[in-house]
Amino acid sequence: MSLGCPLCDTDGGLVVARTPRFRVVRVVDGDEARRFPAFYRLIWAEHVTEFSDLAVTDRHACMDAVTEIERVLRSLLAPTKVNLATLGNVVPHLHWHVIARFDWDSHFPAPVWAAAQRDEWPGGAAARLAQPLPSVDAAMARALATC
Amino acid sequence: MSLGCPLCDTDGGLVVARTPRFRVVRVVDGDEARRFPAFYRLIWAEHVTEFSDLAVTDRHACMDAVTEIERVLRSLLAPTKVNLATLGNVVPHLHWHVIARFDWDSHFPAPVWAAAQRDEWPGGAAARLAQPLPSVDAAMARALATC
Numbered sequence: 001m002s003l004g005c006p007l008c009d010t011d012g013g014l015v016v017a018r019t020p021r022f023r024v025v026r027v028v029d030g031d032e033a034r035r036f037p038a039f040y041r042l043i044w045a046e047h048v049t050e051f052s053d054l055a056v057t058d059r060h061a062c063m064d065a066v067t068e069i070e071r072v073l074r075s076l077l078a079p080t081k082v083n084l085a086t087l088g089n090v091v092p093h094l095h096w097h098v099i100a101r102f103d104w105d106s107h108f109p110a111p112v113w114a115a116a117q118r119d120e121w122p123g124g125a126a127a128r129l130a131q132p133l134p135s136v137d138a139a140m141a142r143a144l145a146t147c
Numbered sequence: 148m149s150l151g152c153p154l155c156d157t158d159g160g161l162v163v164a165r166t167p168r169f170r171v172v173r174v175v176d177g178d179e180a181r182r183f184p185a186f187y188r189l190i191w192a193e194h195v196t197e198f199s200d201l202a203v204t205d206r207h208a209c210m211d212a213v214t215e216i217e218r219v220l221r222s223l224l225a226p227t228k229v230n231l232a233t234l235g236n237v238v239p240h241l242h243w244h245v246i247a248r249f250d251w252d253s254h255f256p257a258p259v260w261a262a263a264q265r266d267e268w269p270g271g272a273a274a275r276l277a278q279p280l281p282s283v284d285a286a287m288a289r290a291l292a293t294c
């Protein structure tokens with residue numbers, strides 16, 4: 001726990017899975033959720049800053065879980081690409097962004113943090129996904145149950 | 148090999164280490180190299196698109212190497228933060244960005260792909276690093292020799 005860290009103090013999204021090591025949330029607020037609805041984050045439970053702060057077994061477990069998230073997204077949503085990133089410049093508590101990207105999304109092929117390339121999908125991009133997000137959440141919870 | 152893939156056809160940067168599975172390059176061209184001089188990429192040798200395309204042993208080896216790169220950057224340059232990302236929206240050949248970030252760099256705390264937050268360090272940011280980049284390259288080559 002680190003005093004004043006938003007990822008120690010709050011869930012940081014809609015929790016879809018939780019293990020002793022980490023939780024996985026879906027981003028449900030703001031521009032990001034509207035533009036990139038299949039945007040998940042793996043948030044490490046312990047307050048560590050850098051990926052290399054983890055012991056090797058934890059690092060492998062972390063990336064095995066990130067891989068499971070990616071596999072569920074690929075399997076259910078067939079994204080054009082999956083983007084993985086751990087930045088933490090603003091919130092230095094280890095978390096991985098796992099984002100399904102589509103060639104029709106507002107920023108593709110630019111990173112989600114760059115300037116938009118086109119208008120947003122009217123009414124929110126979630127409506128264009130191949131599956132409703134609660135189904136994706138449920139599949140992800142099942143896939144992560146063994147992590 | 149994939150016809151017309153720039154990461155199959157070219158090294159994609161200054162090669163600092165090469166193993167049967169991957170090579171590690173430093174970004175030496177353009178705005179990125181001038182603004183973020185300690186910007187390395189691990190480029191997977193085989194043309195695969197997504198991280199989850201790798202077998203588990205390869206995934207672990209890949210992230211062990213990414214971790215070594217991060218450790219060298221932390222040890223020699225004491226960055227404010229290290230950023231890791233595999234996006235591949237433009238070049239869908241698996242590669243990891245490993246970027247040392249500093250609170251004085253032109254974009255911090257925004258991602259390197261977002262809008263600049265301040266002017267660039269005059270004359271190029273490399274001059275402000277704690278070590279010359281060839282020393283960092285050499286340390287990285289040594290660290291990756293056992294990967």
